[in-house]
Amino acid sequence: MIPAAFEYAVPRSLEDAVAVLADCEAGTAAILAGGMSLLPTMKLRLAAPALLVDIGRLRELAGISRASGRLRIGALTTHAELLAAPELAEWRVFAETAGVLGDPQVRNRGTFGGSLAQAHPAADWPAVFLALRGVACLRGSRGERSVRSEDFFTGVLTTAIAEGEILTHVTFPAGDGRSGAAYSKMRQQASGMALAGVAARITLDTAGRIEESTVGVTGIGGAPFRARSIEQRLSGLLPTPSILEESCADVPEADPTNDLHADADYRRQLLRVHATRALTRALERARSAIP
Amino acid sequence: MNISLRVNGRPVEAVVEPRLLLVHFLRERLRLTGTHIGCDTSQCGACTVHLDGRAVKSCTVLAVQADGCDITTIEGLAAEGELHPLQAAFQEQHALQCGFCTPGMIMASLELLGRAIVPDDREIRAALEGNRCRCTGYQNIVAAVRTACERS
Numbered sequence: 001m002i003p004a005a006f007e008y009a010v011p012r013s014l015e016d017a018v019a020v021l022a023d024c025e026a027g028t029a030a031i032l033a034g035g036m037s038l039l040p041t042m043k044l045r046l047a048a049p050a051l052l053v054d055i056g057r058l059r060e061l062a063g064i065s066r067a068s069g070r071l072r073i074g075a076l077t078t079h080a081e082l083l084a085a086p087e088l089a090e091w092r093v094f095a096e097t098a099g100v101l102g103d104p105q106v107r108n109r110g111t112f113g114g115s116l117a118q119a120h121p122a123a124d125w126p127a128v129f130l131a132l133r134g135v136a137c138l139r140g141s142r143g144e145r146s147v148r149s150e151d152f153f154t155g156v157l158t159t160a161i162a163e164g165e166i167l168t169h170v171t172f173p174a175g176d177g178r179s180g181a182a183y184s185k186m187r188q189q190a191s192g193m194a195l196a197g198v199a200a201r202i203t204l205d206t207a208g209r210i211e212e213s214t215v216g217v218t219g220i221g222g223a224p225f226r227a228r229s230i231e232q233r234l235s236g237l238l239p240t241p242s243i244l245e246e247s248c249a250d251v252p253e254a255d256p257t258n259d260l261h262a263d264a265d266y267r268r269q270l271l272r273v274h275a276t277r278a279l280t281r282a283l284e285r286a287r288s289a290i291p
Numbered sequence: 292m293n294i295s296l297r298v299n300g301r302p303v304e305a306v307v308e309p310r311l312l313l314v315h316f317l318r319e320r321l322r323l324t325g326t327h328i329g330c331d332t333s334q335c336g337a338c339t340v341h342l343d344g345r346a347v348k349s350c351t352v353l354a355v356q357a358d359g360c361d362i363t364t365i366e367g368l369a370a371e372g373e374l375h376p377l378q379a380a381f382q383e384q385h386a387l388q389c390g391f392c393t394p395g396m397i398m399a400s401l402e403l404l405g406r407a408i409v410p411d412d413r414e415i416r417a418a419l420e421g422n423r424c425r426c427t428g429y430q431n432i433v434a435a436v437r438t439a440c441e442r443s
């Protein structure tokens with residue numbers, strides 16, 4: 001399959017890329033990062049942008065660093081880089097998620113920022129972005145702005161990124177010695193995408209109670225979302241295996257899809273199971289993080 | 292658009308349309324037909340080549356994205372007619388039937404070679420997650436990759 005013809009621009013810097021995008025008529029250009037979502041879509045002619053702005057060579061947008069208590073992941077950091085990043089050792093959830101995302105060839109090219117921008121309803125990184133309460137940093141012709149993860153996904157395949165804006169990086173709180181996070185996924189057998197994927201983060205107080213938890217959900221239906229009912233139930237509790245399981249028994253904010261891969265009841269069941277597993281592992285990690 | 296890259300160590304210059312896929316560039320322009328096309332959905336891995344040392348699916352990379360890069364295809368593996376250890380192991384272990392998936396399997400396995408620790412079968416299978424074989428049932432492919440890793 002061959003994509004429809006398009007013009008191709010290779011900006012030399014982020015400013016250059018922003019300027020090229022600002023010059024385009026709305027809806028005509030697409031940003032190309034790793035191409036692992038965009039190119040398959042273009043090959044099937046489900047997308048036919050008139051201009052591709054290839055930001056894939058802007059190494060300034062790649063890499064992982066740390067500043068003032070936060071971790072910063074460049075949008076162009078690949079899944080493979082996140083799988084192997086020593087800088088992220090305190091958040092094992094990154095390697096765990098990258099390890100169940102796609103296949104090695106896809107991980108070598110696909111990027112963290114591309115996955116968030118694509119906002120596929122069964123993609124893995126959106127759940128982690130939500131659970132770690134990331135902040136997305138965007139750059140457009142009118143300057144920079146940041147969007148909290150809970151406001152980022154506005155629907156299926158849609159995000160708060162405005163026309164002409166580039167997602168430059170995402171920041172997360174660094175590990176604090178009493179938090180842990182984990183991702184648990186059921187793969188759809190044919191595509192490998194999440195039939196259900198849950199990322200959970202738990203922060204413990206000095207008495208070992210749950211000070212705070214956040215739960216990000218993907219694959220179930222609609223846009224990726226926070227399972228706030230679980231978060232609220234767990235707040236202040238001294239966690240035990242049965243408490244974690246009971247907290248996941250019912251998630252009223254989920255609106256499960258009914259399709260040929262799984263009916264809504266089965267998705268609800270997967271959500272319970274994977275939320276429990278993610279919380280259980282997050283708790284283990286939070287406990288082992290305590291010095 | 293003008294591109295210049297290295298393919299199997301040889302410098303190549305070409306004028307290409309931006310929409311030309313790397314796999315079509317390799318097969319149709321350079322006549323390197325060892326790289327196969329097995330699907331429309333970036334899933335089968337038959338088109339796997341190395342781009343700057345990493346395995347990629349060349350059906351999902353534009354030729355213009357490879358501008359300035361180093362590409363290795365299955366044709367670039369055998370040095371002076373001598374089979375690469377992976378190729379030799381695939382032959383010995385009977386790791387192919389129709390052979391359609393074989394170039395992609397070998398190019399995907401290449402990243403496993405030369406490590407200090409020989410990967411176990413689970414790791415080998417995980418490394419081949421992005422490659423489909425419709426003939427062998429994978430058993431002998433895994434055995435061949437293990438053999439090649441043990442020898443390298």
Ligand SMILES: Cc1cc2nc3c(=O)[nH]c(=O)nc-3n(C[C@H](O)[C@H](O)[C@H](O)COP(=O)(O)OP(=O)(O)OC[C@H]3O[C@@H](n4cnc5c(N)ncnc54)[C@H](O)[C@@H]3O)c2cc1C
Pocket residue numbers: 030031032033034035036037038039040075076100101102103106109110111112113114115116117118120122123124125161165166167168191192193194332333334
């Ligand atoms: C075979 C296969 C299996 C896969 N399996 C999985 C899986 O199991 N789980 C999973 O989560 N994903 C999976 N994916 C998708 C993969 O993770 C993609 O890499 C990712 O979704 C997109 O990243 P990219 O860099 O390739 O983006 P691209 O394809 O280049 O772009 C995707 C979209 O995001 C936009 N975009 C990209 N970067 C930016 C930016 N910095 N700022 C603004 N907009 C931007 C583009 O314009 C485009 O609309 C799979 C893909 C394939 C081909």
Ligand code: FES
Pocket residue numbers: 327328329330331332333334335336337338339348349350351
């Ligand atoms: S032809 Fe490239 S993955 Fe199938």
Ligand code: FES
Pocket residue numbers: 386387388389390391392393423424425426427
């Ligand atoms: S040997 Fe025929 S597809 Fe693998």
